[in-house]
Amino acid sequence: MEYRLHSTLIAALAMAAGLAQADTGKLLxxxxxxxxxxxAGGGLTPWAVIGTNTTAGELGFSGYATRAATQDYSVNGYGVALGLHDRVELSLARQDFDASPALALNGIAPFGVAPGQHIKMDVVGIKLRxxxxxxxxADSFxxxxxxxxxxKRTHPGTIGSVLSFLGTKTSGTDVYVSATKLFLAQSLLVNGTLRYTNANQNGLLGFGSAAPGKSSRSLQPEFSVAYLISKNLAVGAEYRVKPNNLQALGAAAGFGAALREDDWKDIFIAWAPSKNVSLTLAYVDLGRIVPGITNNRRQTGYYLSAQVAF
Known part of the structure; x- marks a missing residue:
């Protein structure tokens, strides 16, 4: 049932691409x-812009695939989006997170985590300008x-027993507001997003926590800045504050800071070789992700994404 629903949503958005008008006036x-x-946004945070190449009175479509890898983890993702009249954006994404280090949790308790376990998460989004x-x-404030x-809905597999132990839920909804300011004369874009969330590691480790961890949502800021080197090449950076819901629970259970969640950050370069294609490469620092099973290592590495848009 889950697979059919996911496939149907992708098909519905893909069919809309037939209505998309590729010859638009949106700047690269x-x-x-x-x-x-x-x-649509940067790699780590949404912006207020409506994705695809749509402008007023048009429909647009985009699709992307991405991979990120750090010292201990990796994640593959893909998704599609539909832009309506540069006013509404509908999106659908799936993430596949390689959580192989979680096997070490079996040494703490008989959780039954399988070797090579992956966590998958589906994200359905809507954005309104x-x-x-x-x-x-651009010439005003x-x-x-x-x-x-x-x-978001998380499919944890055998790691579900760990999420149950932590008292987290496997589905949740983030609400956010974004403000994006483009300074054309200075070739500079600045974005601020305020997210209302209780997601752990963006939802891959569930939502909320049993007491004394934090279960309720909280407001978390996110920031992006991008500088346009040329009309089709931009560099920038992002910073995303995370809620750290689970650390207090871990400390109370005698695990110290083993469940700590750190803020995310990146430095990226985005290149659009044509109006319909963009490639993004970033250096990412995701902080410590369940540091109790990764020797407290910071998870740094690369992020690579390819997008087509019409």
Missing amino acids: LTGGVSSIGGS VAGDAVLD MPQIAVGLEH
């Missing part, structure tokens, strides 16, 4: 790239503002 890279949650236009308002939500 001003629609962002696909973030890890599927919505409510004010401003990043390009048309008015940013483009959008509100959005990402509903």
Whole structure:
């Protein structure tokens, strides 16, 4: 049932590509790239822009594939998005996280984690531009503002016993507001996002926590800046604050900081060789991810994403 639903949603968005108009007036890279949650933005955080090449009165379509790898973990992702009249964005994404180090948790308790276990997560998103236009308002102080939500469902496999022990849920919804300001004369884009969430590691480790961890949602800020070197090449950086819901529970259970969650950050370069294709390469620092099973190592590595948009 899950597979059929996922396939049907992808097919519905893909069919809409037949209605998309490729010859649009949107400037290169001003629609962002696909973030890890599927919505348009940077790699780690959504922006207020509506993805695809759509402008007013048009429909647009985009699809992406991405891979990130650090010292101990890796994740593959793919997704599609539909832009409606540069006003509404619908997105669908799937992440496949290689959680092989979680096998070490069997040494703490008989959790039954299988070797090579992966965690998969589906993300359905919607974004609505409510004010401003990043390009048309570039000569004013008015940013483009959008509100959005990402509903996430995690499929943990044999790691489900660990999430049950932690008292986390396997589904949750993030709500966010983003403001994006484009300074065309300075070739600079700045974005701020405020996310209302209780996701652990973006939802891959569930949502919330048993007491004394934090179960309720909290507001977490995210920031992006990008500099346009040329019309089709941009460099930038992102910083995403994380809620760290599980550490207090881990400390109470005698694990110290073994469940600590750190903020995420990256430095990226995005290249658009044509109007319909963009490639993004980033150095990422995801902090410590369940440091109790990875010798407290910071998870640094690369992020690579390819997107087609019409």
